[in-house]
Amino acid sequence: MFTAPTFLLLAVALILGRGLVWIVNLLVIAPLFDPLRKLPGPKGRFFSSHIKYVIDPDFSATQHEVWKGKYGKTFRYHGSGKFDYRLMTFDLRAVSHILVSPIYEKPRITRTFLSTMIGTGIFTTEGTEHAFQKKIIGPAFTLQSIKALAPVFLRVAEELRDKWDESMPNGQDTLDVYHWISRATFDAFGLACLTYNFRAIHGETEELYLAFRRMFDLADKKGILRILLPVLDKFWPDEIARSVLASRQVIFDTGRRLISDKKELLRAEKESPSTSGEKDLLTLLMKSNLGNDSAKRLSDSDLLDQISSFFFAGSDSTALALSWSLCFLALHPDIQTRLRTELTHPITLDSSSTTSFHFEDRAYDVLESFTLLDAVVRETLRLVPPVHGTLRVATQNDLIPVSEPVVLSDGTVVSPGEHIQIRKGSIIHIPFEGLNFAKDIWSEDPLEFRPDRWRSLPSSAQPPNFPGLANVMTFSFGPSSCPGYRFTITEMKAFLSILLPHFAFAIPEGQTIGKRNGLFTRPIVKGKSSMGVQLPLIVKRLDECDPL
Template sequence: MPTPLTLLLWSIVLLVGRGLLWIVNLLVISPLFDPLRKLPGPTAPFFYSHIQRVVNPDFSATQHEEWKKKYGKTFRYHGSGKFDYRLMTFDLRAVSHILMSPIYEKPRVTRTFLSTMLGKGIFTTEGAEHTFQRKIIGPAFALQSIKTLTPIFLRTAEELRDKWDEIISNDEHQIDVCHWVSRATFDAFGMACLTYNFRAIHGETEELYVAFRKMFDLADRKGILRILVPVLDKLWPDWIARAVRESRQVIYATGRRLISERKSTIIVEKGSSKVSNEKDLLTLLIQSNLYNNDSTRTLSDPDLLDQISSFFFAGSDTTALSLSWSLYYLALHPEIQTRLREELAHPTTLDSASSSSSSHEDRAYDILDSLPLLDSVVRETLRLAPPVHGTLRVATQNDQIPVSEPITMTDGTVVAPGGYISIRKGSIIHIPIEGLNYAKDIWSEDTLKFRPERWSSLPPVAQPPNFPGLANLMTFSFGPNSCPGYRFTISEMKAFLSVILPHYTFSIPEGQIISKRNGLFTRPFVKGKSQMGVQLPLVVKRVDECDPL
């Protein structure tokens, strides 16, 4: 009879053997049978990764175009190493199939990582659960709902304008617009989502604001090991994991109180109902949940809180970044800045539009929506500086992906337009959001130039139905996982610009170069001062103190 020591040794041998077999299969055997192996694409040493070339903005803006010229619109690159084949495609037929099909999901590791902060909200679920949640949150982001929120955006922008007036001394002042706009969009989101005033414009001390801000700021600082192995946060929590957990406790304690208060204003009786007059997203979310046709299924209070956390994370930060980039591009192009200021200075533009009366709500939104240059500047900013650089999908089963452009395989065979390429279960697909927004065959040769006028005469390929992205942009994606709050973002950006631009001019500080850095979102920093973190300093001057032209 074998001794316990012998059994232990055999167990260790078996575990090591299985581990070695897994490694050999991962590195050698499995890649030999991967259909992506036959696709054209860049080569590299065995453990070389192309990920930096794909996600680093210093390379990606030109790297995508170089690969397209050399390999066509659909190719593969190496992820973790030569053994890790990943698909990238600029073929809009293939992109549409991938983003519309339930076969392709966000990677589990991404969803698990986000769920440590956001819970099981709209951005961390897939399949039937995601479909159900999207149905519930839909009314909160409908066009009429966004129209009622526009005066909130305008009033918050006016608060920011007044605060900057206090700060700016003499003729001009250098302001980190990214920091200040982030505070302002948080206030706007607080009022729009919860009817809750963080007063972040006036000071960054409110407990709930601090909790949200700390949790979101720490998201970019998680090490790769803890992202890949999230269970470490439970087994051996570091200071980041502890800080995130403490922030979530504050958010949930306050959130439960707000939900309870909001529910008390919504009376539901059999056969009749009295609906609250509140128009914040939380109230609309609760109403949609209560009046859901599927009476057997509703979102619990923790589920509602997860949705709110998701809204703040995906909405406040991304809108702040987009607004900051728009001010940066306008500072780079003073002639466009002047033209936009003139458009916004029209006497009928926004007289009393920030009023909360219902007669003014639609008017404020409609006026902002009718300004062609404002619309073009917002869309051009979102094209050139998408908050999310790219997104990944994983095939949950073997599939055939249709293509509309020919592909010459490494064995010399050609996949003709209308044909298919094979992909196997577990393969990773990179959807190049920035790359599609920069594609020369879609946007013309000057694609890297900030040129808002391109939106007045888009080429046919950039128009529906040829280009399936929301608002003609890949920035918001499309399909089941498209951004539900795209109208919210566009409306808020327009509202802030309409208030700020008539009062201030923006210019680049002498000798300063702004670069992009990708984490969860694409953030700005000053080249040569990356150690100072995210910032976008601009020289701000009151319009009435500028020299006459």
């Protein structure tokens, strides 16, 4: 008869035995039968990893082209080690299949990690739930909705311009442009999403702003162990987990009040149709939600998760894209001067009307009429996509079609129109940055900031040859593409149209701006990375401006 200690020893032995079997299968047996093993790709020792060549911007910008030259457009690399085969493809036929097919989902670890920060919104769901949520949020991002928000972006940009004016009594200063732009885009998002003014431009004291800011700043600081085992945050929360939880509570409490207030406004609008309805994203979401079957409506908590998702994916990424655009213009003063000339020149919208971007009722149309502005924005988004790539996991075995030949390790050639095999659980890396830098798509100078390329794009960078939204892979493609791409582009144009005619931007002497990839691609000063994310630029009032 077994005693209690014996049972305990047997249980421990069973757990250790099953763990050993799992490890042996993961490291030795499963890789032997992985179809990706047959694909060409860089080699390495057992625990060698190629991840730094994939995510470190000091390597990735050129490494992708090196690998394509050696192995073709579809190959495998080692993730955590030689046993971890991951697929990378620049074959647009394969990319389209992966991003459109429901078989491929964002890794559960990624979704779980993000959901601890922003809840179960559009960026953390998959399948039918994701499709349902996208249907609900669709009306908030129509062209008509974005047109209505253009004046909001312009007003916030004017606030930032005036604040910079106040802070520069001598007409010039070196400012951390990213920090300032981040504050301004929070204000713009608050007004556009919630009709809520954070007033972050004037001071970083508002409680809801600080809650969002803390949570997003902490996202890049979570240790790998807590990303892999998010349950630790629940049972043994560290300081970061406690801070995230406290921030989410502030967001939830404030959001609940905002939703309650908007319900009252919607009731008033229903009772009095002449009442002018608000056009912020939360109101549009709530209207779209009410128009749905009552059994399929999003709860108030779900609506708030959508707004948190917009702030997380939109405000921070737009601030980064806008900051990078100012950085590129500082590096290319000739393009900066040309753009300033365009923005200060009267724009003729039709044969009978001449106006400027200050007329709010036509703000969007005027912004769209600036051709160089459009090119600068798109070239920035091409060169520095806020998210440098995305991972997908195969939820079942599949055959991925290719349009370019793939030579397997045994010499077999997978010809165009044929398929490569992938098994359930395999990880696929879609390199947004790499596709935006591909020489066969963008010609021989893809790493150069050259907005004039947008005047006459090669056919390889246009639909249907190139599937990316706005002719870049920055916003992805297919069901998981970014619904707010027009929002981002319009906000960037609005800010540049206000700031460029009033200020000149230059790089401080001896300073080199680099990139740091985390959840987003952020600017750092090379040699001063320990000082964290920053983008110091010389900002000089134009009316006192000497050539920089």
